[in-house]
Amino acid sequence: MSCHPIPADTLIDARWVIPVEPAGAVLNNHSVVLTGGIIQDVLPTDEAHTRYAPRERFGLDEHVLIPGLVNLHTHAAMTLMRGLRDDVSLMEWLNRYIWPAELQYASADMVRDGTLLACAEMMRGGVTCFNDMYFFPEAAADAVLRAGMRAALGIIVVEFQSPYASDASDYLAKGLAMRDSLRDEQLLSFCIAPHAPYSVSDDSFERIATYAAELDLPVHLHLHETLDEVHESFKFHNERPIARMHRLGLLGPNLIAVHAVHVDATEIAQLAEEGVHVAHCPSSNLKLASGIAPVAAMRRGGVNVGLGTDSAASNNRLDMFAELRLAALLAKGNTGEATALPAQAALEMATLNGARALGLEDRIGSLHPGKRGDIVAVDFGALELAPCYDPLSHVVYAAGREHVSHVWVDGELRIKDREIVGLDPAELKAKARYWREKIQG
Numbered sequence: 001m002s003c004h005p006i007p008a009d010t011l012i013d014a015r016w017v018i019p020v021e022p023a024g025a026v027l028n029n030h031s032v033v034l035t036g037g038i039i040q041d042v043l044p045t046d047e048a049h050t051r052y053a054p055r056e057r058f059g060l061d062e063h064v065l066i067p068g069l070v071n072l073h074t075h076a077a078m079t080l081m082r083g084l085r086d087d088v089s090l091m092e093w094l095n096r097y098i099w100p101a102e103l104q105y106a107s108a109d110m111v112r113d114g115t116l117l118a119c120a121e122m123m124r125g126g127v128t129c130f131n132d133m134y135f136f137p138e139a140a141a142d143a144v145l146r147a148g149m150r151a152a153l154g155i156i157v158v159e160f161q162s163p164y165a166s167d168a169s170d171y172l173a174k175g176l177a178m179r180d181s182l183r184d185e186q187l188l189s190f191c192i193a194p195h196a197p198y199s200v201s202d203d204s205f206e207r208i209a210t211y212a213a214e215l216d217l218p219v220h221l222h223l224h225e226t227l228d229e230v231h232e233s234f235k236f237h238n239e240r241p242i243a244r245m246h247r248l249g250l251l252g253p254n255l256i257a258v259h260a261v262h263v264d265a266t267e268i269a270q271l272a273e274e275g276v277h278v279a280h281c282p283s284s285n286l287k288l289a290s291g292i293a294p295v296a297a298m299r300r301g302g303v304n305v306g307l308g309t310d311s312a313a314s315n316n317r318l319d320m321f322a323e324l325r326l327a328a329l330l331a332k333g334n335t336g337e338a339t340a341l342p343a344q345a346a347l348e349m350a351t352l353n354g355a356r357a358l359g360l361e362d363r364i365g366s367l368h369p370g371k372r373g374d375i376v377a378v379d380f381g382a383l384e385l386a387p388c389y390d391p392l393s394h395v396v397y398a399a400g401r402e403h404v405s406h407v408w409v410d411g412e413l414r415i416k417d418r419e420i421v422g423l424d425p426a427e428l429k430a431k432a433r434y435w436r437e438k439i440q441g
């Protein structure tokens, strides 16, 4: 026993720790030590108590610690349009309801308020990092930093005019300026986010490929979401969207292809060979009747697949626990193989794979010494979670976001006993009501 305990900021004692790396590991009665926002150590609790002298301690004796969940695809500000219009297909939903509302109401204030609401919802549900695509990303950045969350902000590009920008060049210029002004923020990273093959031109895609390569930025793009998208691409470009992206130089390890619902075996092999990442958004794909992405085949083929909620306008929850469970169940139902997506693989999708897609795997995605302290405690003391044979199975199949008790982002406590730290829920709800009244007219 050391006579001189090592100083530390925070010591979290937990009944279980699921570090995600190494795969499948479940550590009993372990502690995580945080110092300077970094995971200093993961070790048995009895050893932690003799080795470290923390300033603050948490005894979570019925809880499991997991890495903060990474929501690999959302449009956070659209939380203000939660339930605005349901039960229609993607193109009708976009053309008749969502785009008209956005063209009328999208503003820096709307994005700031909507993103802050989304951050609060996500953190309460164990999400510590999200990949965002929306107008006014600098306003989203304000909200993310106020919430103390981690995000990859999209430098959004579409051809059409919006309250944010006039044309593709204007979107790119504004987004790149936003990145320049915020690039020193530790909690922020950036993607170029061309909306979709049907809303961005060949010229713009070529410019985006060049910028992404020069600046080493991920590209965040909806791709092969619906059969309509694939058919339309054939009509206008005489090729499928993935072939078109290949021709335009977009396929590669920088690309995060969102949805990839309608991909054939050749395309799966191509995505794997090019190192393209996929963001699987099962709830949104089901709700918009887009289909079911062949996740098991993509994983078998070697594609890195992460998990996302998409927006609260098409989900209608920013609930990664719901996506975890649904992804694992759908993969089984869709293939007839119960082993198609085991619990460990689903949890990897929601953590490490998302981090990898964002180029953040050296910082987040697993509870590993040296990584940033993005940690979620899930309380297994709840009646509906008794008994527990296998904590890993419980995280995926039994627990929900309502069981998240504590969340740390970058070593800072953001959710404490299910309550959000530093934000006023009443104010968030008042803002949501204000925007609903405005948007509803």
Ligand SMILES: [Zn+2]
Binding pocket: 073, 074, 075, 222, 258, 310, 311
């Ligand atoms: Zn989306």
